[in-house]
Amino acid sequence: MTTSPEQYRMIYDMLNQVEVLSYDCGRLCHSVCCQPENDRDMGMYLFPGEEAVHDQKDPWLFWRKVKASDHQFPDGWPEEVWYVNCYGPAYCKRKKRPLQCRFFPVTAHLDEQDRLSLVRFDLELPYYCPLLEESFELNEDWLEAVWEAYHILIQDKAVYDMIKQESNDRIAVNESIHITYQKED
Ligand code: SF4
Numbered sequence: 533m534t535t536s537p538e539q540y541r542m543i544y545d546m547l548n549q550v551e552v553l554s555y556d557c558g559r560l561c562h563s564v565c566c567q568p569e570n571d572r573d574m575g576m577y578l579f580p581g582e583e584a585v586h587d588q589k590d591p592w593l594f595w596r597k598v599k600a601s602d603h604q605f606p607d608g609w610p611e612e613v614w615y616v617n618c619y620g621p622a623y624c625k626r627k628k629r630p631l632q633c634r635f636f637p638v639t640a641h642l643d644e645q646d647r648l649s650l651v652r653f654d655l656e657l658p659y660y661c662p663l664l665e666e667s668f669e670l671n672e673d674w675l676e677a678v679w680e681a682y683h684i685l686i687q688d689k690a691v692y693d694m695i696k697q698e699s700n701d702r703i704a705v706n707e708s709i710h711i712t713y714q715k716e717d
């Protein structure tokens with residue numbers, strides 16, 4: 533079942549109440565993960581249906597559709613996926629930033645029993661994120677809100693399949709997975 537616009541609004545509201553640290557982590561790195569580069573090369577995929585909570589006429593984001601099959605999305609994803617770029621922190625509408633921005637630097641993990649947890653983002657990045665590379669403690673209320681958001685999102689089979697695929701890849705190359713946050717369903 534695709535996540536409804538009401539559910540996305542609820543997730544956005546919930547995540548607007550929390551922050552990953554008690555101060556802006558962009559101060560640690562000049563917001564390197566938000567810097568547009570290579571003519572807006574860096575951007576964010578939206579989750580299925582997430583576009584419903586955005587006004588595509590608002591020019592703070594640049595919108596385009598990409599083919600799911602060209603970007604390693606599992607079967608079952610819509611044929612086309614929204615991919616948005618922004619113009620950097622000075623123009624960011626923080627309360628409307630996409631979920632991919634809000635979840636970084638953690639991501640969802642499903643173990644063999646399908647228990648949902650959060651792990652540090654572990655794909656290769658073109659920049660140094662202090663929250664990934666150094667021993668910062670992430671706010672518990674932020675972690676709980678991200679976990680709750682993923683818990684809703686994985687009710688959509690397409691999202692579940694994507695998280696499961698990434699988790700299986702992680703399990704295949706890691707002897708032990710370091711869990712950042714876990715909560716009982
Ligand atoms: S998430 Fe990491 S890279 Fe992004 S602003 Fe915070 S510390 Fe910097």
Ligand code: SF4
Nearest residue numbers: 566618620621624633
């Ligand atoms: S939308 Fe905001 S949070 Fe997301 S990459 Fe752009 S500046 Fe950063």
